[in-house]
Amino acid sequence: MQGNGQPAIRADRLTRLYKMGETTVRALEDISLEIGTGEFVALLGTSGSGKSTLLNLIAGLDRPTSGAIYAHGKNLAEMDSEELARHRSQSIGMVFQAFNLLPRMTMAENVELPLRLAEVDRNERAQRVRDAIERVGLSARTNHRPTELSGGEQQRAALARALVNRPAILLADEPTGNLDSATGKEIMDLLREINLSLRMTIVMVTHQRELAERYSERLLLMRDGKLEADGVRQ
Amino acid sequence: MKIGDLTELAIRNLREALLRNSLTTLGITVGVASLVAMLSLGAGLQHLADQRLSQSGLFNAVIVSPRNGFGDFGGATTRNQSPVVTPRQLDDVARDQIGKLPHVTEVYPNIRFPTEIYFNGSPYPTTVAGIPMSDSSDGAFDGMTGKFFSSGSADEAILQSEFARQLIAGASPNTPPNAHAGSTSPELTAELNSLLGKEITVRYAERQPLVQPAGTPLSNDAEGDAPGGFSLVPHQLNLRIVGIVETEPASGLAGPGQGRLLIPERVAEKLSAAQGSDLRALLSGGGSQTTYQSLTVRVANASEVERAESAIKDMGFSAFSLLDATRNLRVVFAVFDLLLGIFGSLALIVASLGIINTLVMAILERRREIGVLKALGAADRDIKGLFFAEAGVMGVLGGICGVVFGWLIGRALNLGTNIYLARLSLPSATISVVPLWLVISAIIFAVIVSLAAGIYPASRAAKLNPIEALRYE
Ligand SMILES: Nc1ncnc2c1ncn2[C@@H]1O[C@H](COP(=O)(O)OP(=O)(O)OP(=O)(O)O)[C@@H](O)[C@H]1O
Ligand SMILES: [Mg+2]
Numbered sequence: 001m002q003g004n005g006q007p008a009i010r011a012d013r014l015t016r017l018y019k020m021g022e023t024t025v026r027a028l029e030d031i032s033l034e035i036g037t038g039e040f041v042a043l044l045g046t047s048g049s050g051k052s053t054l055l056n057l058i059a060g061l062d063r064p065t066s067g068a069i070y071a072h073g074k075n076l077a078e079m080d081s082e083e084l085a086r087h088r089s090q091s092i093g094m095v096f097q098a099f100n101l102l103p104r105m106t107m108a109e110n111v112e113l114p115l116r117l118a119e120v121d122r123n124e125r126a127q128r129v130r131d132a133i134e135r136v137g138l139s140a141r142t143n144h145r146p147t148e149l150s151g152g153e154q155q156r157a158a159l160a161r162a163l164v165n166r167p168a169i170l171l172a173d174e175p176t177g178n179l180d181s182a183t184g185k186e187i188m189d190l191l192r193e194i195n196l197s198l199r200m201t202i203v204m205v206t207h208q209r210e211l212a213e214r215y216s217e218r219l220l221l222m223r224d225g226k227l228e229a230d231g232v233r234q
Numbered sequence: 235m236k237i238g239d240l241t242e243l244a245i246r247n248l249r250e251a252l253l254r255n256s257l258t259t260l261g262i263t264v265g266v267a268s269l270v271a272m273l274s275l276g277a278g279l280q281h282l283a284d285q286r287l288s289q290s291g292l293f294n295a296v297i298v299s300p301r302n303g304f305g306d307f308g309g310a311t312t313r314n315q316s317p318v319v320t321p322r323q324l325d326d327v328a329r330d331q332i333g334k335l336p337h338v339t340e341v342y343p344n345i346r347f348p349t350e351i352y353f354n355g356s357p358y359p360t361t362v363a364g365i366p367m368s369d370s371s372d373g374a375f376d377g378m379t380g381k382f383f384s385s386g387s388a389d390e391a392i393l394q395s396e397f398a399r400q401l402i403a404g405a406s407p408n409t410p411p412n413a414h415a416g417s418t419s420p421e422l423t424a425e426l427n428s429l430l431g432k433e434i435t436v437r438y439a440e441r442q443p444l445v446q447p448a449g450t451p452l453s454n455d456a457e458g459d460a461p462g463g464f465s466l467v468p469h470q471l472n473l474r475i476v477g478i479v480e481t482e483p484a485s486g487l488a489g490p491g492q493g494r495l496l497i498p499e500r501v502a503e504k505l506s507a508a509q510g511s512d513l514r515a516l517l518s519g520g521g522s523q524t525t526y527q528s529l530t531v532r533v534a535n536a537s538e539v540e541r542a543e544s545a546i547k548d549m550g551f552s553a554f555s556l557l558d559a560t561r562n563l564r565v566v567f568a569v570f571d572l573l574l575g576i577f578g579s580l581a582l583i584v585a586s587l588g589i590i591n592t593l594v595m596a597i598l599e600r601r602r603e604i605g606v607l608k609a610l611g612a613a614d615r616d617i618k619g620l621f622f623a624e625a626g627v628m629g630v631l632g633g634i635c636g637v638v639f640g641w642l643i644g645r646a647l648n649l650g651t652n653i654y655l656a657r658l659s660l661p662s663a664t665i666s667v668v669p670l671w672l673v674i675s676a677i678i679f680a681v682i683v684s685l686a687a688g689i690y691p692a693s694r695a696a697k698l699n700p701i702e703a704l705r706y707e
Contacts, residue, residue: 056701059609061608061609061700061701062701081613081614082613082614082615085608085611085612085613085614085616086611086613088608088609088610088611089610089611089612090611092611094609094610096609096704100602100605100606100609100704102603102606104246104250105246113607113610114610114611116235116236116239116243117235117607117610117611117612117616118611119235119236161610165611
């Protein structure tokens with residue numbers, strides 16, 4: 001994991017605008033923040049406040065309109081699309097509300113995908129896939145298709161897929177949004193376990209304030225594209 | 235992504251929409267089959283023509299003559315003439331030099347002279363022609379009666395069939411000569427066969443220096459002779475008839491008139507003492523050096539003819555090959571092939587539209603999947619590669635199936651043609667040939683067309699915005 005003294009994520013006057021004809025939507029405006037390596041940060045805010053936009057910029061799936069966004073000291077705003085793809089492949093793991101497992105592949109094949117994309121050696125893949133699946137406790141369902149798994153199991157599989165290439169940063173966009181509260185807690189427990197044992201930096205978007213307060217050590221509150229509050233839990 | 239992973243994922247994706255992708259691949263199959271069938275016809279007909287022509291032994295030969303001599307085929311030389319080269323004599327030195335040119339397999343003089351032979355005691359005037367041993371392997375003498383010469387220096391002869399009939403007619407005067415010309419009735423064949431093994435006698439005159447005593451027959455190796463003067467000494471040679479052939483192959487190229495008595499080229503060289511060129515050399519005081527009226531140069535294959543021809547012209551000789559004469563024929567075949575290829579390709583072009591359609595539909599269906607792949611670290615190039623791989627796999631499968639189908643169509647055409655020919659009691663012919671180059675290039679072409687069809691869908695898929703694709707429900 002890349003430490004090198006730099007913060008895992010640093011945003012500097014980060015702005016993302018959408019021009020819709022005459023009007024301009026300010027999805028993100030002048031965000032400056034720093035997230036250290038190994039932090040578990042929860043991102044809260046009303047719908048449309050820009051949480052997903054920020055997450056996509058950290059992931060390198062999107063580019064800022066102005067400002068800079070650094071991951072381990074490297075400015076993503078200056079990377080070309082090839083470099084951004086490598087950044088996503090090597091440094092970022094992503095989990096979505098809708099799980100986004102590929103329905104035509106088995107669970108294990110879904111977990112293997114990031115390794116294929118990262119051109120990891122075939123011999124090494126099987127072991128890594130097995131380890132990731134074991135970490136999320138799904139070893140018994142390896143060859144099941146996503147449709148044969150429950151929501152909680154699907155999200156765990158997605159988590160295994162996000163972990164399998166050992167990224168430094170895990171981005172989770174409402175990972176518990178589609179789950180009942182008991183299953184949601186299981187996922188949160190898993191995230192905390194990963195954060196502690198692997199010292200992986202986690203940025204998680206959530207609407208559930210009590211989950212955020214219970215699991216994360218730092219809360220970021222967004223409103224209308226701006227950072228309204230940044231509080232460390234005591 | 236590595237190519238193996240790309241292909242694996244591509245095949246999985248293709249299997250997902252099996253019916254649609256099979257139909258698209260079938261389209262390519264039909265396209266390639268039509269292309270292969272068309273071009274196999276072109277190749278078959280050309281092969282047929284080439285076979286007939288190359289049996290005549292004309293296509294790997296260059297005829298060389300001195301530039302200022304009679305043998306200068308004006309039309310053929312004006313095109314490539316290099317005016318700086320001075321004309322020179324076609325002598326043994328030149329023959330050696332030509333023989334050392336690349337790809338030249340054989341150089342021999344075109345020996346052809348009138349003489350008189352004796353058979354059963356009666357004289358027959360005839361034309362002797364020297365035949366190189368290579369003619370037997372060229373297939374020029376395929377279909378002859380009897381055998382080819384046993385060796386290059388054997389005292390053996392092959393008769394031209396009309397001349398053979400004359401000999402038979404002479405032996406039994408009741409049969410008018412040429413009565414059977416053109417047909418080969420069984421009794422005539424038997425009579426011709428009876429000539430095999432019999433002997434004929436050639437009378438000829440040999441040039442010998444006056445200073446030396448006569449007594450070295452069959453030698454025209456005149457090098458080192460004192461330039462004093464020559465006498466013509468009469469000689470005779472017995473030749474055994476080993477074969478009979480319909481016409482002299484490759485006649486008309488080497489000189490005027492048909493050879494009717496064919497003997498090994500080296501034997502003919504020895505006999506050629508009284509040939510015109512020698513007399514001319516004698517009269518012009520050119521010394522004892524042998525000069526040739528013309529030489530035939532054989533090259534390894536027809537494609538080398540042009541190079542050999544220009545090399546020989548650069549040496550200061552006049553050169554001519556049938557390739558010059560058949561260039562128009564080749565142009566006709568090339569145009570014919572081109573037309574067949576264009577019509578054959580049309581179906582493949584239509585099939586490529588099917589590929590574009592199928593892949594564009596696949597993008598719409600797999601929007602979300604493409605977004606997920608990008609989020610997991612796929613570069614634009616990976617997404618492109620995936621779609622190209624799908625197009626390529628369809629191209630390879632369609633290409634292979636198409637070649638098989640095309641070959642089957644060609645077989646059917648051959649079968650049909652031969653049934654038709656058999657009804658007209660004509661010999662069978664292969665009009666459709668699928669050579670290896672056609673198999674390989676058809677598959678490669680199918681893949682190239684498929685990949686070209688994949689360009690638009692692939693780049694469109696790669697440009698897909700992953701955020702929108704992931705938001706899409
Ligand atoms: N492609 C786009 N074009 C125009 N506007 C956009 C686009 N993407 C996002 N927006 C706008 O940017 C703002 C921030 O959107 P974002 O998706 O980040 O919100 P969010 O905080 O994730 O909301 P939610 O909690 O509902 O997911 C919204 O007002 C949204 O309408
Ligand atoms: Mg959102």
